Amino acid sequence: MTGNRKWNNGETNNQNKKAKIVCTENLAHEYSRRDENGNIIEIVRAIDGVDIEVEQGDFIAILGANGSGKSTFAKHLNGLLYPTEGAVYIDGIDTTQKEKLLTVRRTAGMVFQNPDNQIISNVVEEDVGFGPENLGVPTMEIRKRVLDCLKSVRMQSYRKRSPNHLSGGQKQRVAIAGIMAMRPKCIILDEATAMLDPVGRLEIMDTIRSLNQEEKLTIILITHYMEEVTKADYVYVMQEGKVALKGTPREVFACTEKLTECRLTIPKITQLAQELNRAGLPVPGDVLSEEELLACLKI
Amino acid sequence: MIRDITIGQYYSTDSLIHHLDPRVKIAGTFLYIISLFTFHSLSGYLFAIAFFCGVAALSQVPFSYLARGLRPVIFMLVFTAALNLFWTPGESFFSWGIIELTWEGVEKTVFISLRLILLVLGSSLMTFTTTPNQLTDGLERLLSPLKAIRLPIHEIAMMMSIALRFIPILIEETDKIMKAQAARGADFETGNLIQRIKNMLPIFIPLFVSAIRRAGELALAMDARCYHGGKGRTKMYPLQYRLTDLLAYAVCFFYVGILIIFVP
Numbered sequence: 001m002t003g004n005r006k007w008n009n010g011e012t013n014n015q016n017k018k019a020k021i022v023c024t025e026n027l028a029h030e031y032s033r034r035d036e037n038g039n040i041i042e043i044v045r046a047i048d049g050v051d052i053e054v055e056q057g058d059f060i061a062i063l064g065a066n067g068s069g070k071s072t073f074a075k076h077l078n079g080l081l082y083p084t085e086g087a088v089y090i091d092g093i094d095t096t097q098k099e100k101l102l103t104v105r106r107t108a109g110m111v112f113q114n115p116d117n118q119i120i121s122n123v124v125e126e127d128v129g130f131g132p133e134n135l136g137v138p139t140m141e142i143r144k145r146v147l148d149c150l151k152s153v154r155m156q157s158y159r160k161r162s163p164n165h166l167s168g169g170q171k172q173r174v175a176i177a178g179i180m181a182m183r184p185k186c187i188i189l190d191e192a193t194a195m196l197d198p199v200g201r202l203e204i205m206d207t208i209r210s211l212n213q214e215e216k217l218t219i220i221l222i223t224h225y226m227e228e229v230t231k232a233d234y235v236y237v238m239q240e241g242k243v244a245l246k247g248t249p250r251e252v253f254a255c256t257e258k259l260t261e262c263r264l265t266i267p268k269i270t271q272l273a274q275e276l277n278r279a280g281l282p283v284p285g286d287v288l289s290e291e292e293l294l295a296c297l298k299i
Numbered sequence: 300m301i302r303d304i305t306i307g308q309y310y311s312t313d314s315l316i317h318h319l320d321p322r323v324k325i326a327g328t329f330l331y332i333i334s335l336f337t338f339h340s341l342s343g344y345l346f347a348i349a350f351f352c353g354v355a356a357l358s359q360v361p362f363s364y365l366a367r368g369l370r371p372v373i374f375m376l377v378f379t380a381a382l383n384l385f386w387t388p389g390e391s392f393f394s395w396g397i398i399e400l401t402w403e404g405v406e407k408t409v410f411i412s413l414r415l416i417l418l419v420l421g422s423s424l425m426t427f428t429t430t431p432n433q434l435t436d437g438l439e440r441l442l443s444p445l446k447a448i449r450l451p452i453h454e455i456a457m458m459m460s461i462a463l464r465f466i467p468i469l470i471e472e473t474d475k476i477m478k479a480q481a482a483r484g485a486d487f488e489t490g491n492l493i494q495r496i497k498n499m500l501p502i503f504i505p506l507f508v509s510a511i512r513r514a515g516e517l518a519l520a521m522d523a524r525c526y527h528g529g530k531g532r533t534k535m536y537p538l539q540y541r542l543t544d545l546l547a548y549a550v551c552f553f554y555v556g557i558l559i560i561f562v563p
Binding site for chain 2: 075078080102105106109110112114116117118119120121122123125126129130131132133134135136137138139142143146163164178179182
């Protein structure tokens with residue numbers, strides 16, 4: 001991107017920001033706890049001053065322990081929650097514009113945690129068609145899209161089946177296809193792998209990586225599994241509603257102490273590399289994969 | 300497996316009747332049920348039976364399956380038959396103690412039982428040949444004129460299809476909760492009726508909580524997929540009449556016409 005952005009005046013800077021696929025400005029969200037009589041007993045600031053910018057085609061990961069505000073943040077990107085302070089722009093559109101809500105939701109599709117609770121229809125292909133049906137896409141176009149999307153998540157052979165007979169990973173792939181069928185520019189996965197077994201988790205990671213690389217979709221992966229973020233372009237770590245750490249996976253994993261403070265643990269392989277490094281072996285402390293570690297050890 | 304349960308009694312084959320538009324089947328069944336009350340002669344019954352047998356043969360649903368549809372109404376059948384048999388006044392041909400049989404009673408019993416049987420068989424033939432989803436779709440389209448008087452037809456149909464999707468999931472969940480409670484020493488087998496109902500409470504409360512939580516998540520997921528009611532919605536598989544559907548309508552009306560005009 002243009003390096004001269006820094007030297008531009010504020011207005012152009014703002015224009016640039018709105019050109020990003022996802023952009024939040026000093027985003028904060030508060031919700032209030034009430035007692036039985038409806039009196040506010042506590043105001044919780046779930047997110048507090050988050051600035052995130054995502055370029056079209058990026059693969060971003062947002063890491064955080066339970067209660068770090070990462071899910072609340074995700075719901076802002078889809079117009080499911082509105083900011084208390086600050087603003088969210090999706091493809092240049094402010095999410096608080098009610099009349100553009102459908103455009104926002106179509107541009108940034110969201111996959112949720114529980115595979116069972118986001119499949120609406122009794123037949124796989126009809127479920128994938130649910131989004132386009134809501135958008136008023138013509139019948140023949142829906143059928144074409146559904147087939148394309150099921151192919152891109154490799155579920156086309158299940159299209160006439162009932163979702164009840166699928167595994168968790170397969171159901172999540174159907175849910176991703178359901179979002180893809182709305183032709184989004186960006187997919188947000190809100191802990192979409194948290195309820196899956198390791199095989200299902202791998203399936204989903206493979207699927208979203210290929211969507212990112214082949215279809216050039218922007219991916220925002222929200223998770224607390226460190227292994228899943230190693231392939232991301234950029235990582236944000238959230239703690240108590242704030243961005244505590246950001247950088248490439250390599251940069252982030254190097255900050256072991258800070259991560260521990262955020263109640264996160266680095267991937268096993270990086271841990272091993274750091275231990276080896278401490279023991280005096282010529283291994284860097286920011287290894288991300290087994291192959292990389294092996295390559296280092298062979299020298 | 301509990302997930303394999305089928306709702307309703309759909310019998311899956313590839314027959315002409317199965318491929319008919321659900322609206323034809325719903326309207327046809329309705330017409331057939333009404334037609335059963337338009338005659339009171341033997342020829343009428345024979346004609347109605349012949350029509351049913353013709354459709355049943357076309358549907359390729361085995362007769363043993365169709366007969367199963369009668370099971371829930373056996374008690375009612377026996378009860379009405381007995382009432383008619385013993386309490387119809389007329390020319391007596393057999394009497395033993397207080398029991399008195401009349402020719403009129405026998406005739407009435409046979410006809411009323413036939414009418415009931417045809418009624419049940421006719422409507423179960425529809426559920427045997429139409430999936431619950433198709434039924435919901437068909438009902439939504441047939442009832443859509445009622446939207447004019449502000450009845451939420453689309454919403455009701457959406458609720459029905461969501462209910463159909465979640466029944467197996469909730470059944471499985473009930474099973475899980477029952478096992479979890481049994482593992483904590485809950486007892487569902489002993490005690491009198493009231494005791495047992497009380498013992499079910501630890502199943503129902505978690506089940507309701509989870510159902511409500513699921514509903515909330517589902518609503519979010521539907522929002523995220525741009526659901527905003529029935530307005531401006533298109534269908535992936537819209538119901539469309541084909542030639543066979545129109546022919547089927549013609550056959551139904553032909554049948555009712557003959558019954559009304561020629562059969563006393």
